Amino acid sequence: MDLGLEGRVALVAASSSGLGLAVAKTLAAEGAHVSICGRNAGRLARAHAEISSVAKGDVLSVPVDVRDERAAAAWVRQTAETFGALHIVVTNSGGVQFGPVESFGVCDYREAIETNLIPHVSITLAALPLVKKSGWGRLLMITSEAVRQPDPASGLSSVARLGLLGYMKGLVHALGPSGVTVNVLAPGFHRTPILDEQFGADVDAEIARVARHIPMRRIGDVADFGALAAFLASDQASYVTGTVQVIDGGNTRGI
Numbered sequence: 001m002d003l004g005l006e007g008r009v010a011l012v013a014a015s016s017s018g019l020g021l022a023v024a025k026t027l028a029a030e031g032a033h034v035s036i037c038g039r040n041a042g043r044l045a046r047a048h049a050e051i052s053s054v055a056k057g058d059v060l061s062v063p064v065d066v067r068d069e070r071a072a073a074a075w076v077r078q079t080a081e082t083f084g085a086l087h088i089v090v091t092n093s094g095g096v097q098f099g100p101v102e103s104f105g106v107c108d109y110r111e112a113i114e115t116n117l118i119p120h121v122s123i124t125l126a127a128l129p130l131v132k133k134s135g136w137g138r139l140l141m142i143t144s145e146a147v148r149q150p151d152p153a154s155g156l157s158s159v160a161r162l163g164l165l166g167y168m169k170g171l172v173h174a175l176g177p178s179g180v181t182v183n184v185l186a187p188g189f190h191r192t193p194i195l196d197e198q199f200g201a202d203v204d205a206e207i208a209r210v211a212r213h214i215p216m217r218r219i220g221d222v223a224d225f226g227a228l229a230a231f232l233a234s235d236q237a238s239y240v241t242g243t244v245q246v247i248d249g250g251n252t253r254g255i
Helices: 018-029 041-052 071-082 106-116 118-134 155-178 191-209 222-232
Strands: 009-012 033-038 060-064 088-091 135-140 180-187 244-247
Touching: 009 018, 009 071, 009 222, 018 135, 018 155, 018 222, 033 041, 033 071, 041 060, 071 244, 088 106, 088 118, 106 118, 106 155, 118 155, 135 155, 135 222, 135 244, 155 180, 180 191, 180 222, 222 244
Parallel strands: 009 033, 009 088, 033 060, 088 135, 135 180, 180 244
Antiparallel strands: none
């Protein structure tokens, strides 16, 4: 299937590793020009090389902390100036501490919102005029399955991420007449460097333990996640908007 992404311009936030990197690689392999960012210059350089090895288009990498709204907006503008347009915007953000809701203070919740919600808002606000100007657009927001099934063990994430759904619904109505789609990707457990770090020395045993509670009896492959994102960014997904795509092997219940 030709996804119609050749020559499109995409930016993928927080894309030096994990799910963001997987999305950037897939878009690049489909022929899009891709702009990536990350906080760690060394990791970003490695991601640039990894994406370039499969890319059919050009790759731009810029060191950016997406929590800095001015730096994020400058990266958005630089992407459009470098490639001459902007069509696909994939927002993404870092994680937060684990723990139940009562174990955190107000300052922790404020920081979680700044980390998990505001980057999506600041990047899309900077990108909207450019996407509208292109006359074709796809907005994808990577969050967590917590937006469908809040986890009592991850209070900060469950609270901070839910606001993204209201923001997405507002964008759907504002952008619908222009043909720009907006969708949320809500992943469950995927094998990423962050997950490995979270699970520590016994990562394989922990993954096996988690997998026993997932209907498909495994955690996700980041390449599959990237493929879904690429489809939602494609011509074929032109009538898919306002959705929350849960990618968790059937782990989310009560939907």
